[in-house]
Amino acid sequence: MTTFLVRRAVTALVLMLGVAVVTFAVFYVVPAIGGRTTDQLAAQFASRDPSPEQLAVIKHRLGLDQSVFIQFWDYLKALLVGTDLPPGSGAARCDAPCFGYSWRLHDSVLSLILDRLPVTVSIAVGAAVLWLVLGVGSGALAAVTRGGLGDRVVRVTALLGICLPVVFIGPLARAKLAWLFPSVTYSSFLDNPLVWADHLVLPWLTLSFGYFALYTRLVRSGMIDALSGQYIRTAHAKGLARRRVVWQAMRVTFPAVATVFAMDLGLLLGGAVLAEKIYGLHGIGALAQDGVEGQDLPIVLGVTLFSGLFIIVANFAVDAAYAVLDPRIRVE
Amino acid sequence: MAAAAAIALAAAACGSSSGGGGGGAGAMGPGFDLASKQVLNPSTKTGGTINLISSASFDSLDPGVTYAAQTWNLYRTFARPMMTYQHTPSGNQIVGDLATGPGVQSNGGKTWTYTLRDGATFEDGKTITSADVRWAIERSNWSSLIGNGPTYFRNILVPSSDQKFQKLDVYKDGDKAFDNIIVTTDPKKITFNLPQAFGEFDYVMTLLQTAPVEKDKDIAAGDAYSKRPVSSGAYKIASYSAGKELKLVRNDAYNQNSDPDKVHVALADAIDVQLGVDSAERDQRLLSGEADADVASALTVANHAKVLQDPVLKSQTDDSADGSISYASINTQLITNVDCRQAIEYAVDKQTVLNQLGGKWGGDPASNMLPAIIPGAVQFPTYDFSIPKAQASLAKCKSEAPNLFPNGKLSFKIAAQVNAPDLQNAATAIQSSLAAAGIDTDVTLYPFGQYSQFCGNPDYARAHKLGMCLANWIPDWLTGYGMLDQLVTKNGISSTGSQNFAFLDDSVINDLEKHALSSGDSTTQQQDWVKIDHRVMDLAAFVPLIHRHVMRFRSSRLTNVMINPAGSGGYDLAVLGLK
Numbered sequence: 001m002t003t004f005l006v007r008r009a010v011t012a013l014v015l016m017l018g019v020a021v022v023t024f025a026v027f028y029v030v031p032a033i034g035g036r037t038t039d040q041l042a043a044q045f046a047s048r049d050p051s052p053e054q055l056a057v058i059k060h061r062l063g064l065d066q067s068v069f070i071q072f073w074d075y076l077k078a079l080l081v082g083t084d085l086p087p088g089s090g091a092a093r094c095d096a097p098c099f100g101y102s103w104r105l106h107d108s109v110l111s112l113i114l115d116r117l118p119v120t121v122s123i124a125v126g127a128a129v130l131w132l133v134l135g136v137g138s139g140a141l142a143a144v145t146r147g148g149l150g151d152r153v154v155r156v157t158a159l160l161g162i163c164l165p166v167v168f169i170g171p172l173a174r175a176k177l178a179w180l181f182p183s184v185t186y187s188s189f190l191d192n193p194l195v196w197a198d199h200l201v202l203p204w205l206t207l208s209f210g211y212f213a214l215y216t217r218l219v220r221s222g223m224i225d226a227l228s229g230q231y232i233r234t235a236h237a238k239g240l241a242r243r244r245v246v247w248q249a250m251r252v253t254f255p256a257v258a259t260v261f262a263m264d265l266g267l268l269l270g271g272a273v274l275a276e277k278i279y280g281l282h283g284i285g286a287l288a289q290d291g292v293e294g295q296d297l298p299i300v301l302g303v304t305l306f307s308g309l310f311i312i313v314a315n316f317a318v319d320a321a322y323a324v325l326d327p328r329i330r331v332e
Numbered sequence: 333m334a335a336a337a338a339i340a341l342a343a344a345a346c347g348s349s350s351g352g353g354g355g356g357a358g359a360m361g362p363g364f365d366l367a368s369k370q371v372l373n374p375s376t377k378t379g380g381t382i383n384l385i386s387s388a389s390f391d392s393l394d395p396g397v398t399y400a401a402q403t404w405n406l407y408r409t410f411a412r413p414m415m416t417y418q419h420t421p422s423g424n425q426i427v428g429d430l431a432t433g434p435g436v437q438s439n440g441g442k443t444w445t446y447t448l449r450d451g452a453t454f455e456d457g458k459t460i461t462s463a464d465v466r467w468a469i470e471r472s473n474w475s476s477l478i479g480n481g482p483t484y485f486r487n488i489l490v491p492s493s494d495q496k497f498q499k500l501d502v503y504k505d506g507d508k509a510f511d512n513i514i515v516t517t518d519p520k521k522i523t524f525n526l527p528q529a530f531g532e533f534d535y536v537m538t539l540l541q542t543a544p545v546e547k548d549k550d551i552a553a554g555d556a557y558s559k560r561p562v563s564s565g566a567y568k569i570a571s572y573s574a575g576k577e578l579k580l581v582r583n584d585a586y587n588q589n590s591d592p593d594k595v596h597v598a599l600a601d602a603i604d605v606q607l608g609v610d611s612a613e614r615d616q617r618l619l620s621g622e623a624d625a626d627v628a629s630a631l632t633v634a635n636h637a638k639v640l641q642d643p644v645l646k647s648q649t650d651d652s653a654d655g656s657i658s659y660a661s662i663n664t665q666l667i668t669n670v671d672c673r674q675a676i677e678y679a680v681d682k683q684t685v686l687n688q689l690g691g692k693w694g695g696d697p698a699s700n701m702l703p704a705i706i707p708g709a710v711q712f713p714t715y716d717f718s719i720p721k722a723q724a725s726l727a728k729c730k731s732e733a734p735n736l737f738p739n740g741k742l743s744f745k746i747a748a749q750v751n752a753p754d755l756q757n758a759a760t761a762i763q764s765s766l767a768a769a770g771i772d773t774d775v776t777l778y779p780f781g782q783y784s785q786f787c788g789n790p791d792y793a794r795a796h797k798l799g800m801c802l803a804n805w806i807p808d809w810l811t812g813y814g815m816l817d818q819l820v821t822k823n824g825i826s827s828t829g830s831q832n833f834a835f836l837d838d839s840v841i842n843d844l845e846k847h848a849l850s851s852g853d854s855t856t857q858q859q860d861w862v863k864i865d866h867r868v869m870d871l872a873a874f875v876p877l878i879h880r881h882v883m884r885f886r887s888s889r890l891t892n893v894m895i896n897p898a899g900s901g902g903y904d905l906a907v908l909g910l911k
Contacts, residue, residue: 040785043829053499057476085555092555104392105574106559115573171612182620184613280609280617282576290389290575290608293751295782 008319012312019308020079024072027301038064041297061085061103075100099305100298102291109302113284119186120283122196123203123275124268131208132261135215140250142216143223154216161213170206170278177202184279203275211264218260222253255325259318266314270307359888361648367886367903368422368652368895373911375891380910381602382890385623387611389575394558395540396472397481402628404540405905409596409603410580411543412564414446414465414522415534416595417898419907422652424707424810424898426534429595430460430544430564434534441529441852446537448520452590454546455563455583461519464544469514470507471550472541474500482808484536487823489513491527503551529850531857535809566596566906567603578605599891599909615885619645624887624910628902631883633754636693639885651693651883655705655897656806657815658689658755659698660746660762660875661833663799665790669733672742673872675725676800677715679769680762685877688757693883698876701820702865705879705897706810708858714869714876722769743772744799747787750777755802758877762800773799788830801833804880810898812848812861820868821845834873841867 031041042058059065063074077083078098085092085101094101100109142154174184181202189196226232226249235245273285284303291299362372384406391400395411398404408416408429416429428434430452435444452460473486474497490497490513500509515523524533544564550557560569568583580603586596605627609617615635617623631639631649639645660680662673682697689695702709715721730737748759759775766773776798778786786792787801807814818824822842824832841864848860868874884902886893891909895902 040782043785054476057501061476102574103555106392106394106555107574112574116576174613174616178616178620183622277610278613280606280613282573282608286608287575294389294391 004323005320008316012316015312016309019312020076020305021072023301023304023308024075026304027297028071029068032068099302102296102299104294104296105299109298110306112287112299113303113306116282116284116287118188119276119281120269120272120285122186122189122200123207123272123281123283124265126197126200126204127207127211127268127272127275128261128265130204131211131215132257134208135212136219136250136253136257138212139216139219139253140223140246142220143227143249144246146224151220154220158213158216161209161211161216164209166206166210166274166278169209170203170275173202173206174278177205184281186281203272203279203281206278207268207272207275214260215257218256219250219253222256223249226250226252255322258321258325262314262318262321263311266311267307269310269314270303360644361886361888362893364646365650365652367650367884367893368897370421370894372886372893373888373891375909375911376599377891377909377911378599378601380600381604382600382908382910383622383624384603384605384627384905385609385614385617385625386605386607386627387609387614387629389608390578392481392558393569393572393574393578394472394561395543396468396545397558398540399481402902405902406603406605406627407540407543408565408906409567409598410563410565410569410583411540411561412452412460412596413538413540414542415537417538417896419595419894419896419904421894421896422705422898423896424705426538426898427593427595429591430465430542431537435524435537437533437852439525441531441533441850442526443523444526444533445521445523448522449590449592450520451587452564453585453587454544455568455585456546457585458546460544460564462516462522463519464546465522465542466510466514466516467502467507467547467550468543468545469541470502470510471545474502474507476501476503481541482539484539484808485541488526488528488530488533488536489524531849531851532809532811532813535811535814538809566591566598570602575608577607579603580605595906597907597909599907603905618885618887621887621889624890625903625908626884627905629882631885633690633694636690636883639883640693645885648886648888649883650886650895651881652895653695653703653705653879653897654806654882654902655703655810655815656804656880657698657701657703658695658758658802658804658877658880659701659819660759660800660802660877661787662873662875663744663793663801663834664871664873665835666744666794666797666799667736667742669729669736670872671725671729671732672736674715675722675729675742675769676766676771677872677875678718678722678725679766679771680715680875680877681717681765682877683717684761684765685758688761689754689878690881693881694754695878695880698879700865700869701874701876702812702815702861703879706807706812706815706861708812708855708862709865710862712866712869715872717765719769722771726770741770741772744797745774745776747776747778747783747798747801749783749803750779752804755804759800759802762802762875784829784831784833787833788826790825790827790830790835793833793835800875802877803833805831812858812864813845816861816864816868817845820864820873836868836871836873838867838871 038059039055041064042055063071078094080096082096082098083094085094092101094108097110098108102109102112105112138154142151145151183199184202185199187195187199232245232249270284273289276283276286277289288300288303291303366372386402388402390398390403392398395407412430414429414431415426418425418427430448431446432449435446437444448462454460469485472481513525546562549562563569563583566583566586567580570579570581572578582598582601611632615632618626639649662676667673686697699714700712704711736742746759746763748756763773763775787798805819818831820832820836820841822837824830825835825837844860844864848857851857886903889911891911892907894904896904
């Protein structure tokens with residue numbers, strides 16, 4: 001078990017480095033291949049009609065006057081030990097782990113991310129609980145009532161969930177359920193959990209509808225397979241209670257559900273861009289979008305890396321959970 | 333001379349205090365489109381929190397760096413520039429804010445002297461001196477502060493040929509070089525010695541870059557200063573979360589005696605600004621009364637019908653000109669023949685274009701560049717939509733400049749911005765219009781943030797056959813200079829980020845501008861800019877599309893509501909209060 005987890009942890013670390021390399025390359029190397037010069041990158045941070053001297057100063061400030069390898073090394077170093085940014089009008093310190101520094105917002109990217117993390121976590125966790133409970137429950141219902149009314153209702157609902165995107169569900173829910181949930185804002189869970197939940201119900205519903213559909217289908221098909229298994233028939237024949245038989249069939253789907261769930265939650269924790277934007281919530285996804293719109297490369301890079309880490313950590317958690325959910329993993 | 337509104341508010345500081353509340357959604361407002369004509373719900377009542385909202389975020393909280401339309405109006409509540417705009421609906425009168433009044437000119441308009449008001453302080457209680465104003469101007473124009481702020485001081489205060497100012501960073505090199513340019517030997521007076529006369533210098537002094545900055549605090553804070561600038565206005569920053577929220581509270585250190593004209597009344601206890609809210613959600617919060625007003629931008633077109641059909645919502649709505657223009661430039665370096673350009677002018681069906689830009693609520697069809705809101709501007713007929721006239725001009729051009737018709741047709745690209753669907757649709761409408769006259773075009777899109785790097789790069793534009801670029805322009809101040817200097821004169825042309833997308837470098841226009849700026853007489857200045865407007869249209873370098881209107885929504889609980897397009901671009905936030 002310990003060996004298994006250590007092996008997975010090392011793999012996760014290598015993956016993190018890979019994510020750092022790829023994200024850095026996407027934002028610093030690919031544009032250069034596409035013909036964008038460092039002068040053009042620097043000009044985005046300059047006043048109108050900048051002189052070559054001004055561009056040189058800005059390139060130095062942003063590190064664009066260094067080779068890509070040195071820029072990457074500086075980036076990695078800053079991640080591990082932090083960095084002091086150039087003195088003068090813009091002297092600033094970016095402490096480790098330095099995911100970058102936004103010259104537009106005058107703050108470290110990590111500080112910006114942490115400021116918005118509670119919003120994203122609130123949206124993601126609430127939605128995840130909703131889709132997990134509803135998805136697994138309705139999937140099980142559909143499986144045990146296969147071909148019946150319950151199954152048909154669940155399947156049609158799931159089909160709708162898969163077909164209707166967040167950009168459709170979100171504004172529709174906002175327009176039609178405003179009388180029930182008039183305010184969609186973020187307030188701290190610690191201040192008042194009821195208000196916190198009341199203000200986030202619509203984003204939860206919006207996000208969970210699509211995921212609910214996936215989980216319903218996943219659990220339904222897994223359980224139908226399991227319920228037709230010989231060991232289930234044996235269990236029935238031996239007079240095991242129906243409730244316990246269904247539970248045994250449900251358990252079979254748990255490893256698959258856990259895998260998908262961890263991935264989905266990890267992705268959402270990296271920012272639910274559409275839901276955040278639709279409801280005007282300032283989470284990590286909205287921060288990334290602002291970074292793209294404002295050409296704020298450090299933010300885009302930092303959020304991408306941070307989100308990548310979430311998914312890696314989620315994967316690691318699934319690997320660890322596998323060992324609990326499926327004893328065969330431990331043996332292997 | 334205080335404005336009527338300011339007089340009405342003069343007793344504000346003595347008014348009673350109570351919480352906000354009242355009004356909001358569901359309550360009948362004063363009426364449709366009245367805020368640009370009169371002060372709505374005049375009141376001196378104090379207290380409460382004004383809830384503002386915006387679909388955009390601030391480019392910077394630093395008054396010396398910001399250059400976004402929505403920030404100038406708001407930042408004047410906590411940053412006090414030397415000059416400001418009188419609080420009147422649709423007014424365009426500048427008055428002293430930190431300065432006692434307009435500058436005193438001498439030396440043929442090359443020397444301007446301002447006197448600071450007595451008793452003005454920063455939020456920490458320190459007295460504001462002329463040295464603080466000088467440092468504010470220097471740091472925002474001659475340093476490596478990263479931002480996209482205006483460059484008027486850099487262009488006006490020092491000779492463009494003097495290389496030492498190009499490299500200067502006052503944080504590293506000190507500011508001795510300005511000792512004779514910005515003279516502050518008297519802490520109450522500041523004198524500017526310009527290399528050339530500049531008749532509109534008082535307008536330059538309305539820029540937020542003149543709001544004082546304490547040098548020692550700025551240097552000690554480093555980059556963090558831009559996140560929490562020290563207030564010199566009636567409000568101060570309570571908290572700021574970039575891209576999310578700005579909270580302003582009343583600045584207790586603000587000395588009302590230093591503000592005899594009541595430019596800063598600060599009726600509300602606090603102002604809360606929600607930032608980066610999706611425009612549909614922004615509209616929802618405005619119409620439901622959750623937010624009182626947008627900081628600067630318009631209701632989405634999707635909600636126009638909704639507010640206009642509902643009498644209650646309509647009574648809280650305004651639709652007025654904001655001084656901006658939507659235009660299509662014609663690249664004079666690519667389409668060198670004036671007859672070809674005139675053919676384009678005749679071929680554009682502006683009514684169809686108007687429909688794509690919001691119809692009658694989006695603006696008025698434009699025949700020339702200067703909108704009526706600019707003092708002295710004259711609206712004159714130019715090119716009426718006529719395909720036969722376009723074809724005749726095109727035929728003339730073909731005989732004069734056959735090289736422009738390599739495949740038998742005049743052909744080029746029309747550029748629009750990626751995130752501006754209305755301009756994209758307008759570009760497509762123009763494409764159809766031109767096709768009817770026999771002009772072959774393609775529509776191509778460029779990102780908003782880098783638009784001038786493509787449309788404003790002469791080499792790129794020529795190489796990629798960018799014949800027309802669609803864009804909006806809102807002047808930094810409402811004069812002919814503010815409207816046209818960067819758009820149609822050589823000052824707007826550079827090797828990379830030109831704003832003069834037509835690359836129009838005409839000696840008649842440039843000489844007229846020089847004449848206007850050296851004149852101290854506003855009537856002469858206005859006449860010169862009208863002549864420039866005529867000349868631009870004669871040369872067919874721009875197709876003026878519409879003089880834009882903006883539909884805005886205001887909560888019925890707001891008091892002292894007025895739209896002041898001069899320098900604000902929206903509801904005048906400095907005087908708002910709550911019922």
